[in-house]
Amino acid sequence: KNLTFLGKHTYLNETRIAGGAGAALRKHHFLTGLAYRAVDFDLVNLLGKYELKHQYNSLLVPARGQGTHIGSLEMIFEPWSQIEWFGRYAFKVAELSSEGLENRTLTDLWLTSIRWEWASSWDVLAEYRLLTQHGTDDYMHGAALESGFIVHRNTRLALGYNFSGYEDRDFSGSSYWAQGPYLKVQFKFSGRDVAPLLNGLQSRWMAPEVQ
Numbered sequence: 001k002n003l004t005f006l007g008k009h010t011y012l013n014e015t016r017i018a019g020g021a022g023a024a025l026r027k028h029h030f031l032t033g034l035a036y037r038a039v040d041f042d043l044v045n046l047l048g049k050y051e052l053k054h055q056y057n058s059l060l061v062p063a064r065g066q067g068t069h070i071g072s073l074e075m076i077f078e079p080w081s082q083i084e085w086f087g088r089y090a091f092k093v094a095e096l097s098s099e100g101l102e103n104r105t106l107t108d109l110w111l112t113s114i115r116w117e118w119a120s121s122w123d124v125l126a127e128y129r130l131l132t133q134h135g136t137d138d139y140m141h142g143a144a145l146e147s148g149f150i151v152h153r154n155t156r157l158a159l160g161y162n163f164s165g166y167e168d169r170d171f172s173g174s175s176y177w178a179q180g181p182y183l184k185v186q187f188k189f190s191g192r193d194v195a196p197l198l199n200g201l202q203s204r205w206m207a208p209e210v211q
Contacts, residue, residue, distance in 0.1 A: 002036055002037060002038055002039055003034065003035070003036055004034070004035040004036075004037075005032075005033070005034055005035075006031070006032065006033045006034075006035070007031070007032045007033075008029075008030070008031045008032075009028070009029070009030045009031075010027075010028070010029040010030075011026075011027070011028055011029075012025070012026065012027040013025075013026050013027075014026075014059075016059060023058040023059045024056070024058050024059070025055070025056070025057050025058070025059050026055070026056045026057075027053075027054070027055045028052065028053070028054040028055075029051075029052070029053050029054075030051070030052040031049070031050075031051045031052075032049070032050050032051075033047060033048060033049035033050065034047075034048050035047045035048075042078065043077070043078060043079070044075065044076070044077055044078075045075065045076040046073070046074070046075050047072075047073070047074045047075075048071075048072070048073050048074075049070075049071065049072050049074075050069075050070070050071045051068075051069075051070040051071075052067070052068070052069055052070075053066075053067065053068040053070075054066070054067045054068075055067075062098050062099045063098065063099075064096070064097070064098045065095075065096070065097040065098070066094075066095065066096055066097075067094070067095040068092060068093070068094050068095070068170065069091075069092065069093040069095075070090065070091070070092050070170055070171075071090065071091050072088060072089065072090035072091075073088070073089050073090075074086070074087070074088045075087050075088075081117070082116060082117040082118070083114070083115070083116055083117075084114070084115045085112070085113075085114050085115075086111075086112065086113045086114070086115070087111070087112050088109070088110075088111040088112070089108070089109070089110055089111075090108065090109045090111075090171055091106065091107070091108040091109075092106070092107045092108070092109075092170050092171065093105070093106055094107070105133065105134075105135060106133075106134040106135065107131065107132065107133050107134070107168075108131075108132050108134070109129065109130070109131050109132075109168075109171050110129070110130045110132075111127070111128070111129045111130075112127070112128055113125055113126060113127035113128070114126055115148075120150075121149055121150040122147070122148070122149055122150075123147070123148045123150075124145070124146070124147050124148075125144075125145070125146045125147075125148065125158070125160070126143075126144070126145050127142075127143065127144040127145075127146075128141075128142070128143050129141065129142035129143070129177070130142075131166065131168065131171070140166050141164055142162065142164055142165045142166060142177055143162070143163045143164055144160050144161065144162045144163065144165075144177075145160060145161060145163070146158045146159060146160025146161070146182075146184065147159060147160070148184075154187060154188040155185075155186070155187055155188075156184075156185070156186040156188075157183075157184070157185055157186075158183070158184040158185075158186070159181070159182075159183055159184075160181070160182050160184065161180070161181050161182070162177060162178060162179050162180060162181075162182065163179070164179060165177045165178045165179040165180070166178070
């Protein structure tokens with residue numbers, strides 16, 4: 001009950017034939033992870049993920065192969081009900097090959113944030129990010145400050161500002177890291193919220209047909 005495993009694989013294969021010669025575009029996207037949340041006490045939550053993106057494209061001349069390995073470890077620590085600390089480390093290895101030439105780059109991310117619920121429905125959050133591109137010794141810093149309001153029990157609306165930012169979709173996911181203001185809407189679904197919906201769909205699918 002304390003551990004949850006996730007896994008997903010998507011495959012795409014596109015083939016084109018022109019002038020008697022064939023070319024193909026093949027894509028793999030593999031994602032796996034392991035989450036830990038203690039049932040008896042809600043103090044620490046852990047999530048580890050690994051993601052592989054690979055693409056081979058012979059529709060281009062010359063043919064090109066691209067691969068990206070992404071790994072991350074996240075932790076939420078809640079010593080008190082009003083304070084929540086979040087920490088994350090992630091790395092990305094990008095590979096590119098074409099006509100016997102290969103290139104590989106390593107980028108990693110350190111992120112930390114702290115959220116304080118200063119009232120029953122209001123909170124403030126401060127976040128800091130450090131993105132490092134190894135090999136070129138290029139460092140990019142990001143910082144944000146936001147204020148949130150609990151609209152409903154599992155719905156949060158927040159308005160924030162990124163003082164310095166950048167964009168990296170492999171690391172940012174659904175978060176907005178570009179410099180400037182942003183609006184965030186968050187929903188949280190528990191098993192208790194989803195179970196009635198799933199039970200209703202199951203009853204509909206398994207209901208006998210009436211003739």
